[in-house]
Amino acid sequence: MALQEFIVEVIITNKEKARDPVGETIKRDLLAKKGYDMVSNVRSGQYLRFNLNTESEERAKNIVEDLLNKLRIYNPVTQNFRILKLQKES
Amino acid sequence: MALQEFIVEVIITNKEKARDPVGETIKRDLLAKKGYDMVSNVRSGQYLRFNLNTESEERAKNIVEDLLNKLRIYNPVTQNFRILKLQKES
Amino acid sequence: MTKIKLNGEEAHVEMTKGEFERVKELLGRDPSITELGAFDVMWSEHCSYKSSRPKLKLFEDAEANYDYVLAGPGQDAGVIDIGDGYALAFRIESHNHPSAIEPYHGAATGIGGIIRDILCMGVRPIALLDPLRFGKLKNNPHSQWLFKYVVKGIADYGNCTGIPTIGGEVEFDESFDSNCLINVACIGLGTIEDFKHAPSRAYNAGDYVILMGGSTGRDGIHGVTFASRTLTEISEADRPAVQIGDPFTKKLIIEATLEAVKTGFVRGLKDLGGGGLTCATSELTGDGNTGAKVDLRKVFTREPGMTSYEIMLSESQERMTFIVKPEGLDTVLDIFRKFEMSFAVIGRTNDSKVLKVFDGDNLVVNLPSKALSESPTFKRQERRPLYLDKLISQKTPDLTLDLEEIIYKLIASENICNKEWIYRQYDHEVGVRSVVKCGEGDSGVLRIIGTDKFISASVGVNSKHCFLDPNEGTRGGLVEECGNVIANGAKPMAMVNCCNFGNPEIPESFWYFSKAVEGMNDFCRTMRIPIVGGNVSFYNEDEVKKTAIKATPMIMIVGLIEGEKNIITLPFKKAGDDLFLIGETKAELGGSEYHSVIYDLEGGIPPKVDEAKIKATWDIMFELYRNGMVKANHDVNKGGFIITIAEMCFKNYLGAELDLNNCFDENIRDDEFLFSESYGRFIIETDTNDHDTILKLAKKYDVNVKKIGVLISNPEIIVKGLRNNDIKLDVQKLKENFDSTIPNLMEI
Amino acid sequence: MSIKIAVIQFPGANCDLDTIHVLKDVMHIDVDLIWHNYFKESKYDGVILPGGFSFGDYLRSGIIAAHSPAIDEAKIMVKDGRPVIGICNGCQILAEAQFLPGAFLHNESLKFICKWINLKVENNNTAFSNKMNTGDVLALPIAHAEGRYFNDNVEELEENNQIVFRYSTEKGELTKDSNPNGSLANIAGICNLEQNCIGLMPHPERASEAIITPKRTTHGLLFFESIIEFIKRRIS
Numbered sequence A, B: 001m002a003l004q005e006f007i008v009e010v011i012i013t014n015k016e017k018a019r020d021p022v023g024e025t026i027k028r029d030l031l032a033k034k035g036y037d038m039v040s041n042v043r044s045g046q047y048l049r050f051n052l053n054t055e056s057e058e059r060a061k062n063i064v065e066d067l068l069n070k071l072r073i074y075n076p077v078t079q080n081f082r083i084l085k086l087q088k089e090s
Numbered sequence C: 001m002t003k004i005k006l007n008g009e010e011a012h013v014e015m016t017k018g019e020f021e022r023v024k025e026l027l028g029r030d031p032s033i034t035e036l037g038a039f040d041v042m043w044s045e046h047c048s049y050k051s052s053r054p055k056l057k058l059f060e061d062a063e064a065n066y067d068y069v070l071a072g073p074g075q076d077a078g079v080i081d082i083g084d085g086y087a088l089a090f091r092i093e094s095h096n097h098p099s100a101i102e103p104y105h106g107a108a109t110g111i112g113g114i115i116r117d118i119l120c121m122g123v124r125p126i127a128l129l130d131p132l133r134f135g136k137l138k139n140n141p142h143s144q145w146l147f148k149y150v151v152k153g154i155a156d157y158g159n160c161t162g163i164p165t166i167g168g169e170v171e172f173d174e175s176f177d178s179n180c181l182i183n184v185a186c187i188g189l190g191t192i193e194d195f196k197h198a199p200s201r202a203y204n205a206g207d208y209v210i211l212m213g214g215s216t217g218r219d220g221i222h223g224v225t226f227a228s229r230t231l232t233e234i235s236e237a238d239r240p241a242v243q244i245g246d247p248f249t250k251k252l253i254i255e256a257t258l259e260a261v262k263t264g265f266v267r268g269l270k271d272l273g274g275g276g277l278t279c280a281t282s283e284l285t286g287d288g289n290t291g292a293k294v295d296l297r298k299v300f301t302r303e304p305g306m307t308s309y310e311i312m313l314s315e316s317q318e319r320m321t322f323i324v325k326p327e328g329l330d331t332v333l334d335i336f337r338k339f340e341m342s343f344a345v346i347g348r349t350n351d352s353k354v355l356k357v358f359d360g361d362n363l364v365v366n367l368p369s370k371a372l373s374e375s376p377t378f379k380r381q382e383r384r385p386l387y388l389d390k391l392i393s394q395k396t397p398d399l400t401l402d403l404e405e406i407i408y409k410l411i412a413s414e415n416i417c418n419k420e421w422i423y424r425q426y427d428h429e430v431g432v433r434s435v436v437k438c439g440e441g442d443s444g445v446l447r448i449i450g451t452d453k454f455i456s457a458s459v460g461v462n463s464k465h466c467f468l469d470p471n472e473g474t475r476g477g478l479v480e481e482c483g484n485v486i487a488n489g490a491k492p493m494a495m496v497n498c499c500n501f502g503n504p505e506i507p508e509s510f511w512y513f514s515k516a517v518e519g520m521n522d523f524c525r526t527m528r529i530p531i532v533g534g535n536v537s538f539y540n541e542d543e544v545k546k547t548a549i550k551a552t553p554m555i556m557i558v559g560l561i562e563g564e565k566n567i568i569t570l571p572f573k574k575a576g577d578d579l580f581l582i583g584e585t586k587a588e589l590g591g592s593e594y595h596s597v598i599y600d601l602e603g604g605i606p607p608k609v610d611e612a613k614i615k616a617t618w619d620i621m622f623e624l625y626r627n628g629m630v631k632a633n634h635d636v637n638k639g640g641f642i643i644t645i646a647e648m649c650f651k652n653y654l655g656a657e658l659d660l661n662n663c664f665d666e667n668i669r670d671d672e673f674l675f676s677e678s679y680g681r682f683i684i685e686t687d688t689n690d691h692d693t694i695l696k697l698a699k700k701y702d703v704n705v706k707k708i709g710v711l712i713s714n715p716e717i718i719v720k721g722l723r724n725n726d727i728k729l730d731v732q733k734l735k736e737n738f739d740s741t742i743p744n745l746m747e748i
Numbered sequence D: 001m002s003i004k005i006a007v008i009q010f011p012g013a014n015c016d017l018d019t020i021h022v023l024k025d026v027m028h029i030d031v032d033l034i035w036h037n038y039f040k041e042s043k044y045d046g047v048i049l050p051g052g053f054s055f056g057d058y059l060r061s062g063i064i065a066a067h068s069p070a071i072d073e074a075k076i077m078v079k080d081g082r083p084v085i086g087i088c089n090g091c092q093i094l095a096e097a098q099f100l101p102g103a104f105l106h107n108e109s110l111k112f113i114c115k116w117i118n119l120k121v122e123n124n125n126t127a128f129s130n131k132m133n134t135g136d137v138l139a140l141p142i143a144h145a146e147g148r149y150f151n152d153n154v155e156e157l158e159e160n161n162q163i164v165f166r167y168s169t170e171k172g173e174l175t176k177d178s179n180p181n182g183s184l185a186n187i188a189g190i191c192n193l194e195q196n197c198i199g200l201m202p203h204p205e206r207a208s209e210a211i212i213t214p215k216r217t218t219h220g221l222l223f224f225e226s227i228i229e230f231i232k233r234r235i236s
């Protein structure tokens, strides 16, 4: 099968228990600067984008999941990850 | 109008023409060395998730765009941001 | 921007029409587009010092006049011989403009640049310093944002490369609101052998030219633009104006470079900074009186389709050029391979004295090696600003406020308060050399492992004083920075400076530069301190207010301490000891913190410097040191000696009882005495037994020395003998005020 | 009997030379500095992973170095009971390599912190603490951005005696103020079940010579002496 380029995007966030000082600080700043009290929560995380040449979207996703786990790109002790819906880049 | 809770997710990355040493290092020193040659590029970035109580999705998005700019959460000189499609959290 | 005609097309360049004519004359033909770009960049103010060079000629003789100076102005860094076979290199540079738009990456790449300058002297970078200027923090989110991310940028880059930031300085003042000053300094240590191995010149024909480090991208190209077409498809908007630093790669470059230098096969070394490969290849061959043939297709690029113009002018970070002996090529390349550094052999030197750059088969640059460094200079007009007379004639208002309140307020001022918020973020101990650490003394003191020698470094200047009188203010800055190293027991050895001024085309701005340089030159000649390097940053203007920044000729002094026992520290040690004020206190409140914090006043005559008196003060200090009589020392500057004493009380939580009767002359007011910023003063702690000897020495050296009090165990400062009521200050409260200012402003 | 120690040089390590300096120049121990790709365990009685920023600490402190071939070698050493010590970044690497339980997160303040702290000895049975007494309070500096220890299960660590050092006051009290980075239960150093693999965030190599310590102490030496003592006991 011909190879195609796929883009897989991943978001890694801290588990709730591990706290998220970045999010907490942004929230505190927002409230301190007033006018943004409608924001009730901020969480931060890490974003990674992989370009892969594979046979299918499915396969691309599987590879990324595999490398996230095998290479511990996220740390399962403290973090979760989520793969974003594939969006064809413009 | 009644307020509703919306979740707005943002991804901040360095502009494509700017370097991204984190992504480069992940690719060169981790993926390439562990045999993931199908990965042709890695970019890193920051992820932020805001919970807001507003009248509408549109308004929620506007507020987030406004605060990203006003509070200099991203720097337009070197970075871009992108708001993800609203996804109802499970 | 100037419009010129090149090959029938209209192009926009930074250079003037006259300069373009000069280029054509030099070549006897039209330049190629790559050559034009090369001249445009190399003849820019930043690279060529065309406005400042005529003035900086004053400094040229350091190498000839001081036997311990190994490299003086004109080299990538100044280098001195500190004995025992060791060489010390140091330099200071500005990164103001990039940091003002992107504080994090701007400051980080500033650190990256200064490290490269030191590295290309063949020595290991062992310390960083960071004198900074911002607008006031209070009620100014923009200043807070700049300050926060500049400090983080310096921290992340310095910490990651494993070079301790051992000191710095910061002032907050409205004139820096939109144009902050980010100056960074680096010190390197190596053997004299190391230094000799790595001249930044290519002296020999037949050596290999190697590019090592990060890949070459389109960053930082200040393009010559054509009216009718863009240079490449990539539009300006897609080019990031500010570069992204990569401290990890820099760390590997440092280690790989030092290991390569140790082999003895490296014959020349040059970093790639402003002007990129153009600057590196032309300076290596031009200064070495050789030529070279270089092929740009060998350069490893980050993006496809880069033109020769772009490759030659790219300012991508983290790259070095090596000139390597043919027989050592494999050895050197193996070292690069070990560190997994990218590299390319891009050419060879020859004795043609011509730099030929090929893009595959196309000859794109064909210039005499020296041509690019032969920029024209400008004789700029200078004129003293008219507003100064009015400013200087301003008087200190009558003293009606409570002195205690004033002191509590002064010690909390942004310019005086504790700077711990900054240096806690810096790894100031990596390298296991830091003996006097940040906040523990007036200077940073490093040991030279394996010897009983120590170096001391301090950086700064008082921008308010320089604004009112650039000559006195600059000489004052020298007194203060020398005073800082002397306070820790060191002898000042050499100076480097970073001149931050406004637009040199405006006579008033150029006058500031001119007077500052004259001040530096006069002082350093009189005091026998070699000026071994510098950097000039012009065009520092507030675009909103259309005014220049306060003139800031940043001074860095490096000193030497022989023997651990001669290191002096700042904190008071023991109740019962005597306190002496060394040096004369005059009614000099012009440009003081007292004026600005208490009266919001910017005027008055700033303190004057009398070199003869300063010399005598230093002499007596060194004699006191030789006699082992000084238990603590801190020089006096912003806020006056009462602030100095308070700072000395904090660490060991001691107090002081001062009796100022007979200490100051009749017609000086209490506030003038307490808050004067007269230069060249120290507060020292001594044993009561030494009292008489000290006063005898004062006579011998004809220095104003007054016992002003004693240390007490109760943590309070009591001041008697004023014309007003006695003062009683709580050391705890002083410390709280001193400590809380920056955290309160920054940590919301 | 000659004892030989290895200090691994990961790309981006920056306390490697400092550690070598203390072992070699101050303690006169036979020690090699070895580039991570070249490290072979068989010649060594113990190994130290020094501080710094391996691979720039990009992605997460220690994670990329945890995939280095040097870690496979170190694993052999952990298994057969030789001391494997991680200091600061080395400690983060050992956690990412799962030699040690838990993880190190960004400091609560989100800032890099360089300062002297007090460290209380909780377990003096390990390869890195046997020259100390339980309850001793030592002066050491920290210098890190990601030092906040986290683990799902502290009780288990406590039961197994895996908490070796904690941040404390000068008197040994475990207060919130004495915890510089928000570490769980003030934890500053941990070990594996066998107590031969230890990770410590503070820097003993910066506290081993009186001239560079604020109170002229040399507490850092106790750590390195413990390694030697552990090796001697093991060999004999």
Ligand SMILES: Nc1ncnc2c1ncn2[C@@H]1O[C@H](COP(=O)(O)OP(=O)(O)O)[C@@H](O)[C@H]1O
Pocket: C130, C131, C132, C165, C166, C167, C168, C169, C170, C416, C419, C420, C422, C423, C437, C438, C439, C440, C441, C442, C443, C444, C460, C484, C637, C638
């Ligand atoms: N920008 C900075 N970076 C690092 N250290 C700094 C900075 N500014 C001030 N410091 C440190 O804070 C301490 C006090 O600085 P300063 O108030 O300028 O000294 P002085 O008492 O000589 O005027 C010194 O150790 C100095 O090195």
Ligand SMILES: [Mg+2]
Pocket: C442, C483, C484, C634, C635, C636, C637
């Ligand atoms: Mg001082």
